[in-house]
Structure formats: structure tokens, C-alpha cells
Amino acid sequence: METLHDGTETPHEEAFELPRVITGTHGPEEGAGAGTPWPDDVPPEQDDSWYPLKDDPRKARRMEYLIAALWMVTGGCGVGLMICYWTGGQAQVEGALLASAFGCLGAGLVLWARYLLPGQDVVGSRGEHYSELEERAAVVASLSRGTDAMMSRRGFLVKKVLVPVGGIFGIAAVWPLASLGPRYGRALYHTAWYPGARLVDQFGRPIKASDVEVDGVLTVFPEGHADPNTPQNAMSPAVLLNIGGALMHERKINQGFEVKSGGNGLVCFSKICTHAGCAVTLFNVLSMQLVCPCHQSTFDILEDCRPVFGPAPRPLPQLHLGVRPDGYLFAVSDFVEPVGPGFWDRGGPA
Amino acid sequence: MSTVAERSAARKRALLEEKVLDELDDRLGSSKWLRSALDKVFPDHWSFMVGEIAMYSFVILIVTGVYLALFYSPSSAVVVYHGPYRPLDGQKMTQAFESVVNLSFSVRAGLVMRQAHHWAANIFLAAVAFHMGRVFFTGAFRKPRELNWTIGLTLLIVAMLEGFSGYSLPDDLLSGSGLRVVFSIIQSIPFVGVWLAFTLWGGAFPGTSVFFTRLFVIHEFLFPLILLGLLGAHLGMLWHQKHTDFPGPGKTEHNIVGSRLWPQYAVKSAALLTFIAAVIFGLGGFVQINPIWVYGPYNPARGSAGTQPDWYVGWLDGALRLWPHWEFRSFGHEIANPFFPGILLPGIVFTAMYAWPAIDRRLFADYGEHNLLDRPRDKPLRTAVGVAALFFFADLTVASATDLIGNALNVSFELLIEILQYGSFVAPIVAGVVAYKVCVLLQVQNAHPIQRPVGGVMVRDARGAFHTLGAEHAHAAPEGNGHEAAADSEETALEAAGGEPAPG
Numbered sequence: 001m002e003t004l005h006d007g008t009e010t011p012h013e014e015a016f017e018l019p020r021v022i023t024g025t026h027g028p029e030e031g032a033g034a035g036t037p038w039p040d041d042v043p044p045e046q047d048d049s050w051y052p053l054k055d056d057p058r059k060a061r062r063m064e065y066l067i068a069a070l071w072m073v074t075g076g077c078g079v080g081l082m083i084c085y086w087t088g089g090q091a092q093v094e095g096a097l098l099a100s101a102f103g104c105l106g107a108g109l110v111l112w113a114r115y116l117l118p119g120q121d122v123v124g125s126r127g128e129h130y131s132e133l134e135e136r137a138a139v140v141a142s143l144s145r146g147t148d149a150m151m152s153r154r155g156f157l158v159k160k161v162l163v164p165v166g167g168i169f170g171i172a173a174v175w176p177l178a179s180l181g182p183r184y185g186r187a188l189y190h191t192a193w194y195p196g197a198r199l200v201d202q203f204g205r206p207i208k209a210s211d212v213e214v215d216g217v218l219t220v221f222p223e224g225h226a227d228p229n230t231p232q233n234a235m236s237p238a239v240l241l242n243i244g245g246a247l248m249h250e251r252k253i254n255q256g257f258e259v260k261s262g263g264n265g266l267v268c269f270s271k272i273c274t275h276a277g278c279a280v281t282l283f284n285v286l287s288m289q290l291v292c293p294c295h296q297s298t299f300d301i302l303e304d305c306r307p308v309f310g311p312a313p314r315p316l317p318q319l320h321l322g323v324r325p326d327g328y329l330f331a332v333s334d335f336v337e338p339v340g341p342g343f344w345d346r347g348g349p350a
Numbered sequence: 351m352s353t354v355a356e357r358s359a360a361r362k363r364a365l366l367e368e369k370v371l372d373e374l375d376d377r378l379g380s381s382k383w384l385r386s387a388l389d390k391v392f393p394d395h396w397s398f399m400v401g402e403i404a405m406y407s408f409v410i411l412i413v414t415g416v417y418l419a420l421f422y423s424p425s426s427a428v429v430v431y432h433g434p435y436r437p438l439d440g441q442k443m444t445q446a447f448e449s450v451v452n453l454s455f456s457v458r459a460g461l462v463m464r465q466a467h468h469w470a471a472n473i474f475l476a477a478v479a480f481h482m483g484r485v486f487f488t489g490a491f492r493k494p495r496e497l498n499w500t501i502g503l504t505l506l507i508v509a510m511l512e513g514f515s516g517y518s519l520p521d522d523l524l525s526g527s528g529l530r531v532v533f534s535i536i537q538s539i540p541f542v543g544v545w546l547a548f549t550l551w552g553g554a555f556p557g558t559s560v561f562f563t564r565l566f567v568i569h570e571f572l573f574p575l576i577l578l579g580l581l582g583a584h585l586g587m588l589w590h591q592k593h594t595d596f597p598g599p600g601k602t603e604h605n606i607v608g609s610r611l612w613p614q615y616a617v618k619s620a621a622l623l624t625f626i627a628a629v630i631f632g633l634g635g636f637v638q639i640n641p642i643w644v645y646g647p648y649n650p651a652r653g654s655a656g657t658q659p660d661w662y663v664g665w666l667d668g669a670l671r672l673w674p675h676w677e678f679r680s681f682g683h684e685i686a687n688p689f690f691p692g693i694l695l696p697g698i699v700f701t702a703m704y705a706w707p708a709i710d711r712r713l714f715a716d717y718g719e720h721n722l723l724d725r726p727r728d729k730p731l732r733t734a735v736g737v738a739a740l741f742f743f744a745d746l747t748v749a750s751a752t753d754l755i756g757n758a759l760n761v762s763f764e765l766l767i768e769i770l771q772y773g774s775f776v777a778p779i780v781a782g783v784v785a786y787k788v789c790v791l792l793q794v795q796n797a798h799p800i801q802r803p804v805g806g807v808m809v810r811d812a813r814g815a816f817h818t819l820g821a822e823h824a825h826a827a828p829e830g831n832g833h834e835a836a837a838d839s840e841e842t843a844l845e846a847a848g849g850e851p852a853p854g
């Protein structure tokens with residue numbers, strides 16, 4: 001065995017014993033002429049009755065006890081589970097009991113398989129997973145016998161009638177799918193903001209210009225639409241920011257939608273991210289940026305929320321603010337462009 | 351030593367078995383099939399268990415899922431919570447959210463079942479991914495198993511969708527944000543996107559009262575049905591074609607070496623099922639997952655930092671973060687930003703995966719049939735492609751946690767994202783090249799058997815004696831089909847050793 005084999009030589013017969021007990025041969029082909037082929041899948045009678053503890057009845061006995069003990073733990077856990085459940089249930093206890101029950105059951109099975117069941121490999125034939133050539137030919141024959149009977153001289157029935165009719169009927173069959181959703185029309189172009197709508201907070205209370213202190217931020221909704229959990233209102237949430245009078249002048253872009261009064265400078269932007277629609281919730285007062293928690297798109301407030309980092313492709317639309325004589329803030333109009341993420345027709349007329 | 355009592359018990363058992371089987375055979379002619387089924391040979395290798403792990407976690411998903419479904423309420427009707435979890439007392443929420451909170455705090459065994467279900471889903475997908483890797487790197491997808499690769503891949507995709515739809519059911523802040531992003535992704539599809547999104551949600555986001563009913567039907571019925579059907583086909587095909595095996599002593603393309611289904615394989619497999627159950631329920635009891643009461647109910651005006659989807663969607667979330675701020679506009683139309691990372695990227699990735707068996711065939715000009723597997727090192731190119739893909743996915747997955755990692759390491763997320771953007775090109779290329787080199791190196795090392803201990807591989811036989819298998823060196827043959835040479839010489843050895851040809 002010390003000689004190096006190039007893969008074609010036969011090892012020394014005397015020295016060679018099988019690594020594991022493999023007493024079969026290697027399929028009908030190789031054993032050519034040696035008896036009939038095996039039936040598919042069934043290995044021939046191979047002696048695999050030996051198992052590791054076969055020759056040591058005392059150890060085998062101990063193993064049986066061990067396995068029995070493990071399975072009794074499983075039974076005990078079952079009782080424990082019932083008690084636990086009866087007394088009201090507790091997640092950790094249930095988890096521990098279930099895990100021990102299954103764990104011990106499995107451990108017993110493994111010990112059984114490892115020590116008390118025959119462990120030698122057997123050799124089976126792969127057989128053939130494909131058919132004989134004659135069978136393939138026979139299938140083709142059967143298929144074309146049937147097809148020919150149907151189609152010869154009546155092919156037009158299929159080609160000219162059945163196929164178009166099937167098409168029409170198919171469309172009719174899927175048509176009801178259309179009732180799944182409403183026509184979307186202009187839904188994505190408008191929010192619940194309307195001219196004159198007062199800004200309200202999440203409880204529906206109207207906001208005065210003086211309600212937000214400098215560097216303060218507040219989520220606002222159009223009056224009467226403060227619940228954003230509806231398709232009509234979900235696109236409306238906006239962020240009202242007081243950036244202070246001083247910063248107001250430093251802005252590089254300015255649509256003129258802001259409200260200035262005293263030391264206050266109020267601007268309001270859509271809260272729906274132009275990337276994929278998350279709520280833009282993070283306000284970094286040092287850099288005067290809004291950051292979306294979903295994919296970190298970052299909007300520069302002093303540039304009318306132009307995106308300066310991240311995947312958002314467009315600025316957050318700005319709401320045109322006004323102040324009423326009684327001090328309440330209101331929207332001069334709806335957002336002038338669609339808010340939120342893009343879509344195929346977005347560039348089209350609003 | 352069997353006692354008299356034992357012998358008579360065995361006889362009784364045999365009689366009973368005979369009676370039952372006779373009755374069955376009278377009606378179904380079942381014996382022929384049953385005989386071959388019970389004796390069917392399954393090869394042993396730890397990596398072949400990974401598919402079983404997937405299968406068994408799927409079993410646990412079904413069992414726990416049925417329990418959850420008995421309590422879940424797919425309704426977006428708004429209710430005010432008054433239950434045992436005080437911090438939420440008096441809050442408005444959808445009935446869907448409330449039912450999951452109740453399931454967690456008021457239903458006995460509800461929390462364990464819920465958490466076990468969620469853990470099982472994560473483990474299921476991990477096992478499926480690992481299983482796919484096993485099949486890829488060993489070339490198990492080659493003829494005649496290409497069809498099963500296709501079915502398996504479809505299983506993977508449906509399993510991901512199934513996982514995501516389940517994650518979305520509780521209507522909490524995290525899952526709601528996830529749905530919002532998915533709505534935007536669908537909406538971004540050119541031409542039909544808006545229609546499709548509105549059709550699925552029954553209207554604009556967050557959808558009308560029908561939405562959760564639909565999601566529930568999809569998660570509870572549609573996808574599981576598809577998964578079950580495909581899994582049946584997957585395993586049926588496996589059964590018919592028989593499992594592949596690694597080359598080794600006594601193994602050829604035409605035989606199969608391993609344990610019989612009954613009893614060895616069945617017992618071991620049952621043990622695997624119970625171990626997986628132990629792990630999943632242990633996690634379900636002890637390790638909190640998806641505590642929706644901490645996140646609170648969904649509200650489109652809210653969000654929270656550090657939001658991550660379940661791990662298997664991470665690469666898509668990461669892709670959304672890494673794709674630059676581009677979108678394309680012309681003639682009054684627009685291809686919106688999320689389309690590229692959200693639709694196009696997975697489209698390309700999965701198409702490439704579906705096409706891989708065909709690509710592989712041409713790459714290696716190998717159109718033949720294979721029942722013996724490749725060792726990854728013997729196909730450096732394939733291994734390099736696989737490793738590159740793994741690094742690509744890893745890069746994207748890391749990107750889905752940029753904010754968390756940034757906080758933990760005290761680096762800005764801007765820097766991290768930029769690194770990962772370059773990384774998504776560089777890492778796969780570098781990793782692929784390194785993998786290729788390593789494979790070649792391993793081959794070359796093996797090609798000099800002189801470097802191995804004299805005598806080759808030591809094997810201990812069932813009776814405890816040690817043997818050396820010199821023929822193992824044939825593995826090292828640097829070119830040509832080393833494995834087959836090895837196997838063939840073993841065969842000769844077997845015959846020489848006096849293995850009688852089997853009687854029919």
C-alpha cells in the first residue's frame with residue numbers, strides 16, 4: 001500500500017480490506033452476467049446487521065437505559081407543559097420545556113441510530129432515471145396518433161376557432177381582477193391639503209405661528225385630515241420647521257413659501273420621502289438637515305430640502321404657508337407637485 | 351442473544367405487518383414500491399442535511415403558523431387598546447395590530463408560538479440559502495438535475511415573498527414602513543406600476559380595508575400552497591433521480607452508497623427534525639424577536655431609526671440604500687429610482703441564477719450526466735463566481751444596517767455607504783480572484799502526493815481495524831477525471847478483495 005497509485009493500478013490484494021462493510025457490487029452493468037440485475041432501488045441482501053454495541057450486551061443494556069431516561073425526560077416535559085399551560089402559561093418556561101422535550105427525544109433517537117442500529121453503508125444501484133429508446137418512440141407514436149386524428153383536415157377548428165375563442169375567454173376570465181383596485185386616476189397628484197386648510201397637529205389642534213419655537217419641529221396635517229392611516233390622508237403629513245429669522249436669509253434656494261414673523265422663520269415640507277415614501281423623521285438641527293430613517297436620504301433645509309445625500313432623487317415638496325389674522329397657519333394651496341416617490345406618469349400634466 | 355419471548359414478539363410483529371401490508375397490496379399493489387422505498391439508499395454527508403433542515407423548519411412553520419392564524423385578525427378597522435400591556439393602553443391601532451399584541455400577551459402559549467414561527471422563518475430561509483450554496487458549489491445542479499435547480503430557485507423566491515408577507519401582517523411601525531417601501535417599488539415599475547400597486551392594495555397606500563384580508567390570504571394560503579406543491583415536486587424529483595454523492599471509495603456514477611431509508615435514515619432524519627424543533631422552540635421561548643409592542647402601531651407620519659427588515663430581505667434594502675439618487679425622465683415619463691435596485695437588480699440576479707445550469711454547461715463544455723459531485727476546488731471558475739456572488743450579497747446586506755453599524759463604530763453613515771458602494775464592485779472581484787487562486791493552489795498541493803503522509807488516507811473499518819487507502823491519491827491527478835479514476839481503482843480493489851457479485 002505504500003506505493004503511490006496513479007489511479008489505475010490495483011492495490012495489493014492481501015493487504016486490502018474494505019474500509020466499511022460493503023458487500024454488494026456496483027450495479028448490474030459491472031457485475032455483467034452475474035445474475036439478474038437488481039430491481040430498481042433495492043440493494044441486494046447485504047449483511048448490515050452488525051452495530052457498534054452488538055458484541056457488548058452490557059454496554060448495549062446501559063445504552064438502552066440511557067435512551068429510555070432521555071425519552072422519559074421528554075415525557076416529563078410534556079407533563080410540565082400541561083401544568084404550565086394550566087397555570088396560565090409563561091413563555092420562557094414553555095420554551096425551555098419544549099426545547100428539552102424535543103432535544104431529549106432527538107438525543108435518544110441519535111443514540112439509538114448510532115449505537116444500536118446497523119451503521120454500515122450498503123450499496124444500491126442507481127438504476128436508470130430515463131426510459132428506453134423504444135418507450136420514447138412509443139410515446140411519440142401515441143401522441144401523434146391522437147393529434148393526427150384530431151387535426152387532420154380539422155386543423156382549422158383549432159387554429160382559426162379554438163385559439164382565438166380561448167384568448168377571448170381567457171381575457172374574460174381574468175377581467176374580474178380589475179375589480180381588485182380602483183382606477184388610480186390622479187390619486188398620486190393630490191394630497192388632502194386644500195387652499196385655506198389650517199395646519200393641525202396629530203390631535204387635530206390648529207397651530208399658530210408662535211406655537212413652534214426656533215429650531216423646533218412639528219408634524220402637521222391638513223385640518224380635518226389628521227389621521228394619516230387612510231389612503232386619502234397618507235400622503236399629507238408635513239414637517240413644520242422654525243429655522244429662525246436669521247437663517248431665513250441664508251437660504252440658497254427660496255421658493256417664497258415661508259412665513260416670517262419676528263424672530264421666527266417657518267417653512268413646511270412634505271414628510272413623505274421622495275425616495276420610497278417613508279416618513280422623513282430625523283431632524284439634525286446642527287446641519288439643518290432632515291434625514292430619512294429608511295435609507296438615509298438627507299435633505300438640506302436651507303436649500304428648500306434639496307437632497308444632498310442618499311438615494312432620494314428629488315427635493316421634498318414645499319407647502320406654501322400663510323398666516324391668518326388670528327395667528328393660525330394655513331396652506332395657500334396643495335403641494336404644487338406630486339409628493340413622495342416617483343412613478344411612470346409623474347412628469348405629465350398635474 | 352434473543353430470548354424466546356423476543357423471538358415470539360418478532361414473529362407477532364411480522365404477522366401483523368404482513369396482514370396490514372397484504373390488505374394494502376390487495377387494493378393498491380403497494381408492495382413493489384414499498385419494498386424499494388424502504389430499502390432506498392441515502393448517502394450520508396453533513397451538507398446533504400441542509401435541505402432537510404429547510405424542509406423541517408418548513409414543517410414547524412406550518413404547525414406554528416396554523417396556531418397563529420387561529421388568533422390573527424386581518425382587519426384594518428381602528429380600535430382602542432385596553433389590554434394587559436399597559437404602555438399601549440388607550441392607543442388607537444388597527445385590529446390586526448391589536449390581535450397580534452393579544453396573541454403575544456393574552457393567548458396562552460401565544461408568545462412562544464409567535465416567536466418560534468418568526469425564528470423558524472429566519473432559519474428556514476438561512477437553510478434554503480445554504481442548501482442552494484451546497485448545490486451550486488458541488489455542481490449538484492448538473493444534468494440530470496437542472497429541473498430541480500429551477501424548482502428549488504422558485505422555492506427560494508416564493509419563500510422570500512412568503513417571509514416578507516408574514517412579516518407585514520402585524521401592521522406595526524416596522525412592517526408598515528416595509529410595506530410603504532414595497533408599494534413605492536411596485537409603483538416605480540414603468541407603465542403598469544401604479545395600476546399594479548393600487549390593484550394589490552385596493553387603493554392608494556396604506557390601502558383600503560381589503561388589504562389585510564388579501565395579505566392574509568396570500569400569506570396563509572396562496573404562497574404556502576405554492577411552496578407545498580413545489581416542494582412535493584422537488585422531493586419527488588430527488589426521489590426519482592436519487593441523491594448525488596461525493597466521489598469516494600466504492601462510489602461510482604452508477605451506484606449509491608449510504609444507509610437504507612428504513613430504519614437508519616428514517617431514525618436519523620427524525621432526530622434532525624426534533625433537534626430543529628428544540629432549537630426553534632428554545633429560541634422562541636428565550637430570544638425575543640419582533641417585539642411589535644415596542645415599535646407601536648403603524649403610522650405613515652412616523653418612523654424610527656435603525657429599522658431593518660428580516661435578514662433575507664436585507665440585500666434588497668441594502669441595494670435601495672446604495673443605488674445612487676438617479677432616476678430617468680423624458681417625454682413626460684419617468685423611471686423612478688426604486689425600480690433599479692428594487693425590481694431590476696433582483697430580476698437580473700434571479701435570471702442569472704435560473705440560467706446558471708445552462709451557463710455552466712457551456713462554460714465547462716460538459717453536457718454529460720453527473721451523479722458524483724465536484725469538489726469546489728476542482729472547478730475554480732464556478733467556485734470563484736459563487737464566492738463573488740456571496741460577497742456581493744454580503745456587501746448589500748451589510749448596507750442594510752449602515753445606520754446601526756455607523757452608530758456602533760462611530761463612523762458616519764455617509765462614509766459607510768460610500769465604502770459599500772465601491773465595495774459592491776470591488777469585493778466580489780477581489781474575492782472571486784482570491785477564491786480562484788485558492789482553488790488552484792489546493793489542486794496543485796494535492797497533485798504532489800509526496801507531500802502527504804506516506805500511505806495516504808487512514809480508514810478505520812467497522813470492526814475497528816485501521817487501513818490505509820492508497821488509491822485515494824488518485825484524487826490528486828492534476829488533470830483528467832481524478833475522481834473517476836479513484837473510484838474505478840477502488841472498484842477493482844473491491845472485486846479483487848473477493849466481493850461476490852450480488853445474486854439477483
Ligand code: HEM
Nearest residue numbers: 398401402404405478482490498499502503505506593594
Ligand atoms: C423551500 C426550499 C427548499 C427545500 C425545503 C429543499 C429541500 C431539499 C432536500 C431535502 C433535498 C435533499 C437533501 C439535500 O440535498 O439537501 C434537496 C435536494 C436538491 N435541491 Fe433543494 N430544497 C429547497 C430549495 C432549493 C433551492 C433554492 C435550490 C437551488 C436553486 C435547490 C436545489 C436542489 C437540488 C439541485 C437538489 C438535488 C441535489 C442532489 O441530488 O445532490 N433546492 N432539496
Ligand code: FES
Nearest residue numbers: 273275276292295
Ligand atoms: S424612503 Fe427615504 S430614503 Fe428611502
